[in-house]
Amino acid sequence: MLSATPRTRLGRSKERASHDRDDLHEILDSGLICHLGVVRDGYPMVVPTGYGRIGDTLYLHGSTGARSLRLGDGTQVCVTVTHLDAIVYSRSVFDHSVNYRSAMIYGVARLVTDEDERLAGLKALTEQLAPGQWDYARPPSRKEMAATAVLALSLEESSVKIRTGMPKDEEEDYALPVWAGVLPLVTSWGRPTTDPLVLDGVDIPIHIASRK
Amino acid sequence: MLSATPRTRLGRSKERASHDRDDLHEILDSGLICHLGVVRDGYPMVVPTGYGRIGDTLYLHGSTGARSLRLGDGTQVCVTVTHLDAIVYSRSVFDHSVNYRSAMIYGVARLVTDEDERLAGLKALTEQLAPGQWDYARPPSRKEMAATAVLALSLEESSVKIRTGMPKDEEEDYALPVWAGVLPLVTSWGRPTTDPLVLDGVDIPIHIASRK
Numbered sequence: 164m165l166s167a168t169p170r171t172r173l174g175r176s177k178e179r180a181s182h183d184r185d186d187l188h189e190i191l192d193s194g195l196i197c198h199l200g201v202v203r204d205g206y207p208m209v210v211p212t213g214y215g216r217i218g219d220t221l222y223l224h225g226s227t228g229a230r231s232l233r234l235g236d237g238t239q240v241c242v243t244v245t246h247l248d249a250i251v252y253s254r255s256v257f258d259h260s261v262n263y264r265s266a267m268i269y270g271v272a273r274l275v276t277d278e279d280e281r282l283a284g285l286k287a288l289t290e291q292l293a294p295g296q297w298d299y300a301r302p303p304s305r306k307e308m309a310a311t312a313v314l315a316l317s318l319e320e321s322s323v324k325i326r327t328g329m330p331k332d333e334e335e336d337y338a339l340p341v342w343a344g345v346l347p348l349v350t351s352w353g354r355p356t357t358d359p360l361v362l363d364g365v366d367i368p369i370h371i372a373s374r375k
Numbered sequence: 376m377l378s379a380t381p382r383t384r385l386g387r388s389k390e391r392a393s394h395d396r397d398d399l400h401e402i403l404d405s406g407l408i409c410h411l412g413v414v415r416d417g418y419p420m421v422v423p424t425g426y427g428r429i430g431d432t433l434y435l436h437g438s439t440g441a442r443s444l445r446l447g448d449g450t451q452v453c454v455t456v457t458h459l460d461a462i463v464y465s466r467s468v469f470d471h472s473v474n475y476r477s478a479m480i481y482g483v484a485r486l487v488t489d490e491d492e493r494l495a496g497l498k499a500l501t502e503q504l505a506p507g508q509w510d511y512a513r514p515p516s517r518k519e520m521a522a523t524a525v526l527a528l529s530l531e532e533s534s535v536k537i538r539t540g541m542p543k544d545e546e547e548d549y550a551l552p553v554w555a556g557v558l559p560l561v562t563s564w565g566r567p568t569t570d571p572l573v574l575d576g577v578d579i580p581i582h583i584a585s586r587k
Contacts, residue, residue, distance in 0.1 A: 177491045192458075195454070195459055195472065195473075195560075196459055196475075198423075198449070198457070199421070200410075200420060201419050202418070204540060205451070206453070206481065207412035208481075209421050209457075210455065211457040211475065211532075213473075225428075235584045239418050241419045241421045243421040243422065245408065247408055249565075252567075252569070253512065255510055255512050256497075257515050259504060259505050259512070261407075261408065267420075267421065268418060269420075285468075289468045289471060292473065293462055296471060297468055299467065300466055300471070301548060304469075305405065321419060329571075329572075337572055339513060340574050340577050341513065341573075341577065342573055342579050343573055344568050345568045345570075346564055346565070346566065346583060347566070347568070348407075348562060348565070349562070349563050351560075351563070352559070353461075353558070353559030353560070353561045354561075355556050356559070358557075361554055361555055362552050365554050367554050370555065371558060374411070374558065
């Protein structure tokens with residue numbers, strides 16, 4: 164069960180809220196990027212960025228020099244991961260909707276200082292974006308590790324919203340001769356393009372060629 | 376040209392910044408949802424939501440009763456639209472990246488009160504998600520219009536970031552026998568599913584069946 168707090172208790176559309184931790188994990192694990200919200204000088208700022216999950220901790224990273232995020236120990240954040248699954252066509256323009264799965268995580272970023280956890284967090288981040296690459300590509304150097312800030316965020320205060328299925332039209336609109344239904348949005352991997360500078364004889368590894 | 380302000384001037388990755396208004400419009404027009412950031416009780420909050428564009432104004436909407444957004448006249452917002460185009464596989468785990476196009480718009484939401492602009496904004500919102508539906512489905516009733524808040528956001532303070540192309544590896548890593556390149560992420564429309572409650576004889580209209 165996910166905890167309900169004033170922030171995660173939904174005001175509307177309660178039927179779309181899920182309190183299942185499995186749903187939360189599934190949404191996070193099948194995502195590629197999140198949208199990270201911070202307050203900067205009193206203003207909201209939302210940036211797309213990578214993430215990784217280990218158990219009930221989300222990991223984020225930033226360059227130690229990146230001023231754009233100003234993400235540090237103690238920063239209040241909101242991380243949102245959204246999968247848009249379909250457009251829901253209804254009989255009236257007002258009842259159009261989307262099928263989606265979305266996770267929002269609120270919390271305070273913790274700067275990770277333990278070297279083992281830093282490495283584990285970075286591995287989770289890399290593997291989220293490019294599974295199989297942590298053991299295939301060159302590992303991080305000491306210098307690269309030093310230049311990277313790893314931040315941890317507990318999944319404790321999370322909310323999940325899921326919408327599936329057909330439109331919900333106004334009762335009287337079902338008599339209208341208007342088509343209604345669901346148009347799925349399908350995401351897939353295209354054909355990989357090899358960097359022209361790759362050494363002769365180096366083939367595309369199976370974990371990339373067969374990525375699902 | 377997009378204006379540069381302290382918020383939109385990029386601290387890092389200057390080479391990825393675009394100041395072309397055409398890029399901004401293209402990113403917005405080809406998107407389906409945005410991630411809207413607001414500050415609520417001092418905390419950041421990021422929610423996925425629909426939007427529409429008319430000229431250099433972005434339109435957002437909410438139910439007049441929705442407490443989840445607390446979006447009203449004068450609310451400071453950050454709207455981010457991101458297209459993830461590809462995973463960039465590099466020779467070292469640290470130089471992995473993504474090809475993407477992202478637009479961030481900062482500003483103050485203006486509650487639209489003029490009925491013509493409200494209707495135009497809602498049309499833009501509907502057509503962004505479901506082109507062709509404004510003239511096909513039942514138009515909004517007076518009651519529906521009254522229940523909906525339309526907010527406008529100027530595109531004046533925007534920033535665009537675009538990354539394309541191959542990985543940028545460390546000089547010495549090009550000698551490694553490691554595959555590198557780009558794996559495109561392809562988004563397409565699946566086969567529409569008809570609501571079982573659609574009246575007999577109502578076919579799927581061409582603007583949905585042929586959606587690109």
